[in-house]
Amino acid sequence: MHRVVALVAAPQASFELGCAAAVFRDPPYRFSVCTEHPGNLRTTEGFDMVVTSGLRALDSAGTIVVPGWLPINREPTSAVLRALTRAHRRGARLVSICSGAYLLAATGLLDGRRVATHWRYADELQRRFPAVQVDPDVLYVDHGDVATSGGSGTGIDLCLHLVRRDHGASYAAWVAGRMVMPPHREGGQAQYRSKEPGPKDGGESLGGLLDWAVERLGEPITVDDLARRVNLSPRTLARRFEQQLGAAPGQWLLAQRIARTRVLLEETELSVDAIATRVGLSSATNLRRRFRAALHTTPSAYRRAYQGR
Secondary structure: EEEEEEEOOOOOHHHHHHHHHHHHHOOOOEEEEOOOOEEEEEOOOOOOOOOOOOOOHHOOOOEEEEEEEOOOEEEEEEEHHHHHHHHHHHOOEEEHHHHHHHHHHHHHOOOOOEEEOOOOOOOHHHHHHHOOEEEEOOOOEEOOOOOEEOOHHHHHHHHHHHHHHOOOOOHHHHHHHHHHOOOOOOOEEHHOOOOOOOOOOOOOOOHHHHHHHHHHOOOOOHHHHHHHHOOOHHHHHHHHHHHHOOOHHHHHHHHHHHHHHHHHHHHOOOOOOHHHHOOOOHHHHHHHHHHHHHHHHOHHHOOOOOOOO
8 A cells, every 4th residue: 555645734735635545545645643742734726624643644654645745935944854855765756736836946856857836836835945846837846756736736747647657558548537637638738728808719629539549559640631620721730739638639649549559568468569459650760669658668668567466
């Protein structure tokens, strides 16, 4: 049983906490909450919650989640910093959601690393911690031992990514399905940034087109095919993909093929050639090249790792 502990502090953003709780609530995870001073804890939404566990709960955690840190200019106590660094030293994975990156940055463990946080907080995080490399656009960044996510909802993206890394794409897809969420989102935070009011050119939702494409991944679908399907020019389609998904059509299509490949490697004994045909990557050579570029491993090594689990 992998123990996931959320470290909370008043005023606690309940949505960010809920992101982690919803993803890690079921076995093989065990989810709990702790705080520096147990008792009633105020939330940003105006209600209190009772937290009964103190910092000692971090000593047995496999993953520690910091679901926000407000106000962002608050200095953490030495006890909190010691508890986090002690847990990291023994091998615990540290994870932040949204403004939680400020607390992890205060430990020094993010120095020299690429870091995600909410785009509204990125400049201040960079100013306060010049040794970190703040990326204001990405949904999340995972270094293995430390992982950070952007705005509030990207906490779900990061937590699902960690489940996928721990237990494979099939289980992560099941968790996402239980939450009625996509198992993986493309693009970055730029597509969600507040814009000045004015004419919008997002067009109709691409949902129907995406469903059509996912059902036909084994076919040699191209960007031109996608554009013809919705009677748009490839350029207009690319603009709408960027506005609605934060990714180019070809990038999105390849990501779906890699995701399907992962599931087939985990759940079947199909050869790499057969999988390449099923996901529309034409040949085993092409699949291996694309798979390695995306996941930094080979299909065979990936299959051994996840079927072994």
